[in-house]
Amino acid sequence: MKLIMKFGGTSVQNAESVRRAVDIVYDRYSRHDRLAIVISARRGVTDRLITCAEAMVTSRDAAEVTDLVEYLTEGHLSTLKEVAPDFSPEVSGIITRRIENLRDFLYAVYHLRELTVRSRDYIISFGERLNAPIISAALRQRGIPSMVLDGCEAGILTTENHGDAIALPAGEARIKSRLEPVIDHSVPVITGFMGCTEKGVVTTLGRSGSDYSATIIGAALDADEIWIWTDVDGIMTTDPRLVPEARVIPRISYIEVMELSYFGAKVMHSRSIEPAMQKGIPVWVKNTFNPSYPGTVIEGGEQKDSRVVKAITYIDKVAAITIAGAQMVGRPGVARHIFTLLAEHQINVMMISQGSSEANITLIIEANQVRTAMEALLPLKERCVFRDITANEDVCAVAVVGSGMAGMAGTAGRTFSALGKAGINVMMISQGSSEVNISFVVRQQDGPRAVKVLHDEFNLMNEEA
Numbered sequence: 001m002k003l004i005m006k007f008g009g010t011s012v013q014n015a016e017s018v019r020r021a022v023d024i025v026y027d028r029y030s031r032h033d034r035l036a037i038v039i040s041a042r043r044g045v046t047d048r049l050i051t052c053a054e055a056m057v058t059s060r061d062a063a064e065v066t067d068l069v070e071y072l073t074e075g076h077l078s079t080l081k082e083v084a085p086d087f088s089p090e091v092s093g094i095i096t097r098r099i100e101n102l103r104d105f106l107y108a109v110y111h112l113r114e115l116t117v118r119s120r121d122y123i124i125s126f127g128e129r130l131n132a133p134i135i136s137a138a139l140r141q142r143g144i145p146s147m148v149l150d151g152c153e154a155g156i157l158t159t160e161n162h163g164d165a166i167a168l169p170a171g172e173a174r175i176k177s178r179l180e181p182v183i184d185h186s187v188p189v190i191t192g193f194m195g196c197t198e199k200g201v202v203t204t205l206g207r208s209g210s211d212y213s214a215t216i217i218g219a220a221l222d223a224d225e226i227w228i229w230t231d232v233d234g235i236m237t238t239d240p241r242l243v244p245e246a247r248v249i250p251r252i253s254y255i256e257v258m259e260l261s262y263f264g265a266k267v268m269h270s271r272s273i274e275p276a277m278q279k280g281i282p283v284w285v286k287n288t289f290n291p292s293y294p295g296t297v298i299e300g301g302e303q304k305d306s307r308v309v310k311a312i313t314y315i316d317k318v319a320a321i322t323i324a325g326a327q328m329v330g331r332p333g334v335a336r337h338i339f340t341l342l343a344e345h346q347i348n349v350m351m352i353s354q355g356s357s358e359a360n361i362t363l364i365i366e367a368n369q370v371r372t373a374m375e376a377l378l379p380l381k382e383r384c385v386f387r388d389i390t391a392n393e394d395v396c397a398v399a400v401v402g403s404g405m406a407g408m409a410g411t412a413g414r415t416f417s418a419l420g421k422a423g424i425n426v427m428m429i430s431q432g433s434s435e436v437n438i439s440f441v442v443r444q445q446d447g448p449r450a451v452k453v454l455h456d457e458f459n460l461m462n463e464e465a
């Protein structure tokens, strides 16, 4: 079978996890599967790269670079020595040179006091670019022929919106022509999270974007299956870190996972489902640390079971922007002005609610975009399009997801009466037109409890509905 396997940050974060990943690849290789491997940066590395790059704009003496270089060198080279001793001299040269290149780039940001979106993407792509040579060497150490390709070399072509780029259909033929001949004789290790524009400028696909890399490649190669290897047994009824009784969902539909990931289920990147869905390729989510467990399969069709609700998600890094004023009532074009300005500033609106009197509109956006959104919209206030604009960062969004709720009365009633009984005040409600989710906003401190209350209400910890 033609199989794409993606290993997330925890699955490649040290020698022990790399060995497990290599065992998994070896198992499929010895069954004569045609394989392409997509890897993430080691856990924590992307965060460190972002912090250091941002610090360079104001840093006093760029001392952060020295710390980062030490951290990256120590972590990567020690793992390399353990998992691929025969290849260590050759590959450590590649890694050291790459770290030097990164260091020079960070110093350039420090001297220029400017971090452009392009530079930021280039810098944060180093997490994957430092890791891929290690995984590939570890495969060769195990007798598996392997080579490294970065996302750009693999043919992933993207839009120019840095930090959250989207794959362009034109990349599909390119990926196919570059990778098909390779997988006949080798197991390529491809850096996740990155692609490039038509002009060859490096872009990144958004946090957790390696899942997306895997499905872009899987779709372009018409893979039989895509396997996402992570640190939990599959997609669960909610984040197990929030509710330890959470249970693995054996089968779930593409649409349901899209909703789950959009509303914060970190286990899959929200855009990663679409390429697989378009080609009808099953995506399995599996645990690197428990590989014999079947995991979750994400497929087409309704995957209806007796349950109306399959999972609850929670996203805490959001903010509510409320725009109010009687002058908006009955006046066409106000919403257009607002959304055009937000789009021009690359602000993604996650939820919208408009009061029936039309005197106010509330938008939920990512918390780190609040300042940009306020600055973008203020000119409308000055032009008296509305009276007032406020931001509330003490909020979080919760979503109840399940395709079974479409056309079934009662889910919203049960959801809100359970929250009411628990004394949780709901500040805003929205239901997607697909009727696969009901999402709502509560105060940040109520979020985890709302998830727990609903997980209990819909009896999600038990196998039977």
Ligand SMILES: Nc1ncnc2c1ncn2[C@@H]1O[C@H](COP(=O)(O)OP(=O)(O)O)[C@@H](O)[C@H]1O
Residues within 6 Å of the ligand: 007, 008, 009, 010, 011, 040, 208, 229, 230, 231, 232, 234, 235, 236, 237, 238, 239, 240, 241, 264, 265, 266, 267, 268, 311
């Ligand atoms: N519904 C869910 N099902 C499974 N995991 C979830 C869910 N919601 C959130 N998570 C979290 O997602 C984590 C896996 O995502 P991530 O840390 O990005 O892994 P990786 O580094 O392998 O890509 C899990 O450890 C879990 O805490």
Ligand SMILES: N[C@@H](CC(=O)OP(=O)(O)O)C(=O)O
Residues within 6 Å of the ligand: 007, 008, 009, 010, 040, 041, 043, 046, 047, 127, 128, 192, 193, 206, 207, 208, 209, 210, 211
């Ligand atoms: N390194 C990227 C991409 C990624 O997909 O990571 P993970 O697979 O660990 O979620 C990030 O941290 O966002």
